[in-house]
Amino acid sequence: MTKNSDVLPGSYAIAAFRPDGMLCLNNHAFEKMVGGCTVDTHISRFITIDMVEILRVMASLPDANVSGIHIQIKRQDGLAVDAHVIPSLAATAGMADLVLQFTPAGRALSPPRESSRGEARLNFALMAALQGVWDHDLKNRQLYFSPSWFEMRGMKPSDPVDGSLESWLQRVHPDDHEHVIQATRAHGPSEREVWVFEYRERHRGGRYMWIQSRGRHVSWDGDGNATRTLGTDTDISERKEAERQLRLLSGRLDVTLQAGKIGVWELDPSTGIFKWDARTCQIYGTEDRGEAVIRSEWEAFIHPGDRARAEADFLAAVAVEANYNSTFRIVLADGQTKHVRSAGRYFPDQVAGGRFLGAIWDISNDVARADELEVAKALADTQYSELQRAQQQLQHAALHDHLTNLPNRRYLEMKLLEVRARHRTDTEHLAILHIDLDHFKKVNDTFGHAAGDQVLCHVADVLRNRVRPDDFVARVGGDEFIVLSHYSDGADDLRSTAAHIIQALRKAITINGRDLHVGASIGIACSEDDSLLDAGLFQRADLALYRAKHRGRNRYAFAHDA
Incomplete structure (x- = not known):
């Protein structure tokens, strides 16, 4: 691959990345800072994905007053370099998406760009995503909350917010107090990684909303203590409600499967490999190893008298990606024989490839009851025939002479x-x-x-x-x-x-x-x-x-x- 050093001039380290995250342009200073690089190297090679998201958000602010943030750059040799980075949107003709200007720590920074709205413009860019931006200038004890931060909480930008933990906890759901306190304490002033946690906060309308808070210290003083913290709050109430509904549905399904002693399996038709859940393993009398089960292992469980038919049912469904339904006997390791029914359905997946998802349940008791019913039916038929015969004999005796057997x-x-x-x-x-x-x-x-x-x-x-x-x-x-x-x-x-x-x-x-x-x-x-x-x-x-x-x-x- 060809190096692109000195393509971008300047004494600052500069790198441009395409929308897919691949490096497309860089100068010699950037190559020197990271210890060598080539085009088509992904941005995650140098910067963590969480930090990339923050940089893209900052860069989405047109004409914003963005002074940049402190981050760590990963070098080719595995070491890390502290640097100050200023993100911006690329001006090239559709080739690059994000341009990053790096300054090694301790070097003078470029003067900030002027803006009529400053960093507040970032809040409007995030409003559609139900996100609010917060910026804590710890050195000057200044707090900034974007209008979208207030709006998502049902508040007005003029509403007072003192930013203290005590005031914040008054809005936090009581069950989440300890969680929020622990999450806050876990990220000290020297922390350099992005933190993410979720909690419930009371909306101005009285309801509780779920919030995902994502933040990071972006600048530090000479003693390594954070002087500025930047982050976003995202309203994830809809996602949480969807997760709750999914848990309820999953719980109901699990209760149904457990009550019916039904196991669930998955098959990758391209490899012939099964995945069995614990109940499926229990039905087959094998331990839940958490491992894939190859088709030959499954076939070995099938009763020899049913194997050809069971395999034919299975292969016919796989061949045309049709619904699968089969009843057969299996023989466990201890020699026990079970009657089982297995049914599945093909689900296409353009990303991971199609899958068969199915269920299996033990119908041995049903088969035994059916056999008992057949025996009982045969006995009832015999008894009915005997009853009819007795009735016919009684009727014959009533209408015939017992000696000559002639009609009377x-x-x-x-x-x-x-x-x-x-x-x-x-x-x-x-x-x-x-x-x-x-x-x-x-x-x-x-x-x-x-x-x-x-x-x-x-x-x-x-x-x-x-x-x-x-x-x-x-x-x-x-x-x-x-x-x-x-x-x-x-x-x-x-x-x-x-x-x-x-x-x-x-x-x-x-x-x-x-x-x-x-x-x-x-x-x-x-x-x-x-x-x-x-x-x-x-x-x-x-x-x-x-x-x-x-x-x-x-x-x-x-x-x-x-």
Whole structure:
């Protein structure tokens, strides 16, 4: 880099800096004072940043009566040089921003510039920034406060201010008294660094405002005691309120995260490095080391059965900078398995690069409860099925004969109601076959009721096999049965059905090695109009049955037969 010595003439050390703080011009005296320098060296190489801010403020005063301040200059060899510096705004064509004129300590200073307003102009330059300037001439016991200093406090420039600590503390919030006293005492008369502290002061309107006070001793006497102190007060009430709201929000968030045992993580997609908070580390069963976690470490925690899917979810979100949501199992160092859910969102950042911010929480209890609910549901379904089965069994028992499993008289009555309900739109007719066994009493008396029960079951099987699928068979008494038969082809169908039943029941029944013989008589009544809607059809079937038995049994008879 090329040196710019002697570019700026004069016996004073002079240096000019661009708006970005880089040195652009200097003379030989400045280069000698700092022990060598090159262009594009940042101003912070020679002067502290806090002091640079004060110099820029002083330089922003056009035609101001600025006498300069004492500062320390850092040399190339690490030593410090006391010097007096006068700042000014550059007059070059947009190249330089700040020009500093240095005089080694003990050398005569340049005469101050004249101004109609003097240093008070600095207050107007700072007013827009809610800053007030104060200047304490300790040697001559003179105080100066800018109009903006008064204005920010709701005071008038004519209001008296004696500048004593006691008077000041009367305006300071009681909780900040000790803090202000300690901050004031910490910066003695020989202090050469900039000090900054914050406190609350009562506004003329009664409210308390937050103030950031920044100051520095700028000149000293021969004994090293400060003779002048310059500084600014800035109203930071809005910032403090924003910080308070942020603390409240952060507190609420922390309570929510703590109550939900939710951990927070951050990912730099460009490096694949995570940052885990303490709760995230707790979930993974690892210590909060305050260190970055690389992706391979995270993947090692994932259960082998979930690793491929979890990694695919993660990589898919990172690839397109989309929202991330995944549920997987992790295995801790002690072998414990946890179910976790992790969700994140991508936040673009033009300065630091994009980041994924996310949360993770342990859902093991939720999964366990879900499993328990599944078991309970399965048990409830089983119990419900058993209940339905029991209800069906009870209903079946109530409507069926327990011996033959045929519908009973109650079921027959329900069936008749159903038939009557649809009879008005049905073109087919209904017939009742009333069947009574012949010689059944003799079987019971001779072979016992157990044999009689077997005969009844045999008769039930015969009737089921000899009627049409849509016919209805019921047992209505000891050895009495009813068949409700729908017919449409006249009485021939009924005759055929009755004949097949009688023929089947004539065959011997072998029970306990003995052949038993029973027969059956059948009375048939047909409905050709709405007569089935009353009890007359059953009565006619009974009469027909009586007629069949009277004619010699083992036969059938129609109700309309002469």
